[in-house]
Amino acid sequence: MSKNVRLTLACGEYESVRALLDGTVEVDGVDLTILTDMDSATRHWRFLRNNEFDIAEVSASSYLAARDRDWPVRAIPVFLHRRFRHGFMFINTGKGISKPADLRGKRIGVKTLMTTAVLWMRGILQEHYGVPLDSIEWFAELDDDVQLTADVKVSRLPDNKSVETMLAEGELDAVFHADIIKPFLAGDPRVGRLFPDHKAEEMAYFQKTGIFPIMHVTGIRKEIADAYPWLAVNLFRALNAAKATAMKRMANPRIVPLAWYRAAWEEQQAVLGPDPWEYGLTEKNRRNLETLVGYSHGQGLIRRRLTPDDLFLNVDQGRKRGGEYRI
Known part of the structure; x- marks a missing residue:
């Protein structure tokens, strides 16, 4: 034994x-x-x-x-x-978003704010593209693994709402996600990447920072x-x-x-x-x-x-x- x-x-x-x-x-x-x-x-x-x-x-x-x-x-x-994360920032293609600065004042959906992928994307968006996070209205689908502090602002979605569907239907302007979202995989023309050539963006990020997140x-x-x-x-x-x-x-x-x-x-x-x-x-x-x-x-x-x-x-x-x- x-x-x-x-x-x-x-x-x-x-x-x-x-x-x-x-x-x-x-x-x-x-x-x-x-x-x-x-x-x-x-x-x-x-x-x-x-x-x-x-x-x-x-x-x-x-x-x-x-x-x-x-x-x-x-x-x-x-x-x-x-995982590099530039390729996981998705946009509604009908909202006139062509660059990170266009996300100012927009509505962005996430699974949770505490998701590590989302933490990296938000940090990169602010540090490397100058987009203030408090200018964005955030919507989360799930409860966080650890409860957020009271001063972190995010709206919780009801059980019958999905950030992926909301993006495709125009209720959200963008979605930051840990996975490739279903509308994008299905080839839905209403959904695209913020960085179409995300690989080049990620390689430039690594060359600048030395970070593989x-x-x-x-x-x-x-x-x-x-x-x-x-x-x-x-x-x-x-x-x-x-x-x-x-x-x-x-x-x-x-x-x-x-x-x-x-x-x-x-x-x-x-x-x-x-x-x-x-x-x-x-x-x-x-x-x-x-x-x-x-x-x-x-x-x-x-x-x-x-x-x-x-x-x-x-x-x-x-x-x-x-x-x-x-x-």
Whole structure:
């Protein structure tokens, strides 16, 4: 009978965790039950509000707010999901919106203001395009994972309203969303992107800032982290090993049914570097997280400017330790 600790991990079914899912990589000292059959918004709520999982991939924005309010949750600097966000700003094509400045005074829909994707988009809109967020009327579809502070202004939509439908029908001028919205996927001519060439905009953003936006962190219930102080390091090592296995596998161009997959892989390396998905509190990740904290604080979602070291459990094994074993 196993003497390992039995824990649950809820996360997306990503290539970067496949080695954990199939047992190729294990967390030393842990028997993991891994749960992947839920969407991100549901997983975040069930982890933060219902405390259903010991470990979970969780919204970075919601995690910041939870820590700001001293909720019993901690995290390690493993970022299973990142995404550039310029391509997720959608507009109604009949409203005369052709550039970011045209969003001043408009009605914009979101799933929630605390969605990490929305936090990034709002921050980018204000910092890099000069659009004041308080000039916009915001409408949210869902309740936030962590309750907003009283001075954050947003209108809640009733259950029978969808921001995607409202955009297509002209009730909203724009929608900022974590996913590609259904009207756009369906080719509805009433809906388009704010940045038609979003890839070029995102590449320019990266060249200017060095930021490949972090969306999610890996959360751990505080009581679990306290009970097993070795867990943070062992989990960090296992997730790094799983990612390394994934990257080695994905180097094979036959693995993905895309004609120019290898060209896309090489382009990513040329623009973003050899490991844009790096874990840990590296210099790049610190800048990324500090920007996210700044946006969250500036938008009134958190009251304190938490530092990366405040936010994450220590996974340092000591200088020149944790690598190759020598006898």
